[in-house]
Amino acid sequence: NAGVMQNPRHLVRRRGQEARLRCSPMKGHSHVYWYRQLPEEGLKFMVYLQKENIIDESGMPKERFSAEFPKEGPSILRIQQVVRGDSAAYFCASSPNDNSPLHFGNGTRLTVT
Amino acid sequence: GNSVTQMEGPVTLSEEAFLTINCTYTATGYPSLFWYVQYPGEGLQLLLKATKADDKGSNKGFEATYRKETTSFHLEKGSVQVSDSAVYFCALSDNNAGNMLTFGGGTRLMVKP
Numbered sequence: 001n002a003g004v005m006q007n008p009r010h011l012v013r014r015r016g017q018e019a020r021l022r023c024s025p026m027k028g029h030s031h032v033y034w035y036r037q038l039p040e041e042g043l044k045f046m047v048y049l050q051k052e053n054i055i056d057e058s059g060m061p062k063e064r065f066s067a068e069f070p071k072e073g074p075s076i077l078r079i080q081q082v083v084r085g086d087s088a089a090y091f092c093a094s095s096p097n098d099n100s101p102l103h104f105g106n107g108t109r110l111t112v113t
Numbered sequence: 114g115n116s117v118t119q120m121e122g123p124v125t126l127s128e129e130a131f132l133t134i135n136c137t138y139t140a141t142g143y144p145s146l147f148w149y150v151q152y153p154g155e156g157l158q159l160l161l162k163a164t165k166a167d168d169k170g171s172n173k174g175f176e177a178t179y180r181k182e183t184t185s186f187h188l189e190k191g192s193v194q195v196s197d198s199a200v201y202f203c204a205l206s207d208n209n210a211g212n213m214l215t216f217g218g219g220t221r222l223m224v225k226p
Contacts, residue, residue, distance in 0.1 A: 004156070033212065042117075042202055042216035043157070056213070091156055095212050102212050104156035 002027065004094050004105035005074075012111045013082050021077040021108045025094030032075045033102060034067060037089040049075060082112045115140045119203050119217035126193055126224050134188040134220045136177075136203035144205040146170075146179050146186040147214065151200045160188075160201070193224045 005024040013019050025032050030051050035043040036059075048056040049069040060067065064082075069075040079086055089109045093102035120135040138146065145164045149157040161170030166181035177188045186203060203217040 031212070035214075035216075040218075042119075042218040043214075044216070045214065048213065093156075098212055100212070101159055101162075102214070104158070106154070106156045 004029075004092055004103050006090075006092050006105035006108050008108060009106065010109050010111070012113060014113055015083055016081050019079040019082050019086070019110055019112075021079075021090050021092075021110070022074045023077070023092030023094075023105060024074040025092075026096075026103055029094035029096050029103070031095045031098060032069050033093045033095075034075075034077050035091045035093065037091060037107070039088070043091060046077075079110075082110075084112050086110060087112045115144065115205055115207070115215040117203050117205055117215055117217035119201075119220050121218070122200075122221035124220060124222050126222070128195055128224055128226050129192045130224075132188070132190040132193045132197075132222065134201055134203075134222070136186045136188065136217060138184050138186065138203075138205050140184075140205055140207070140215075142207065143181075144207055146177070147204040147206065148175070148177055148186070148188050149202040149204060149216075151202065151219070153199070157202065193222070195224045195226050198222055198224045 032049045034046040037043045045059040047067045064080045066078045089107045091107045093104045116139045147162045148160040150160045161172040163170040163179035169178045175190045200219045200221045202219045204214045
């Protein structure tokens with residue numbers, strides 16, 4: 001049973017470009033969470049999604065960031081017009097329901113130059 | 114709101130030394146408490162958890178006791194190994210499942226042979 005798969009592992013973007021981060025949850029998991037880890041800091045919650053629904057986006061920046069989890073395919077975290085401050089590790093986690101612990105992926109490390 | 118405070122690292126120990134990583138929290142209600150470990154280049158793995166006061170979580174020789182009176186959840190291990198070198202995160206959740214987590218800033222542990 002494959003774990004949570006995130007790709008790419010490393011992503012380099014120039015300022016102003018778009019970044020798309022993908023997360024395939026574990027098989028049978030319909031709940032997806034995105035967290036951001038800034039350098040030398042802990043993880044900060046961004047957004048919680050179930051299939052085709054955003055449940056909680058209280059941690060998402062108001063502009064340039066969006067997330068989706070379509071009926072088919074992976075969850076996507078999209079960052080438009082990236083800035084240097086977006087450089088961070090972005091972790092996805094999944095669970096089968098809201099009463100189970102999270103399983104984390106290995107993260108996508110975004111570098112904005 | 115909820116918050117978690119951990120001792121700053123890095124913590125450098127010799128093999129077989131005793132480990133303590135302090136963690137205190139602020140929360141409304143009665144949160145569940147967790148320790149996660151992050152090995153280099155990987156995602157977070159759940160190390161142990163405790164869901165109510167005076168519970169002790171344990172795994173792989175690590176222990177932590179939920180102390181409501183001191184709002185603490187300190188991580189301990191009697192004899193560390195080089196393979197324990199990693200970043201350790203204390204976290205809390207308003208529910209037992211731990212799927213909406215508030216993390217501390219992380220503590221890097223380096224164990225030398």
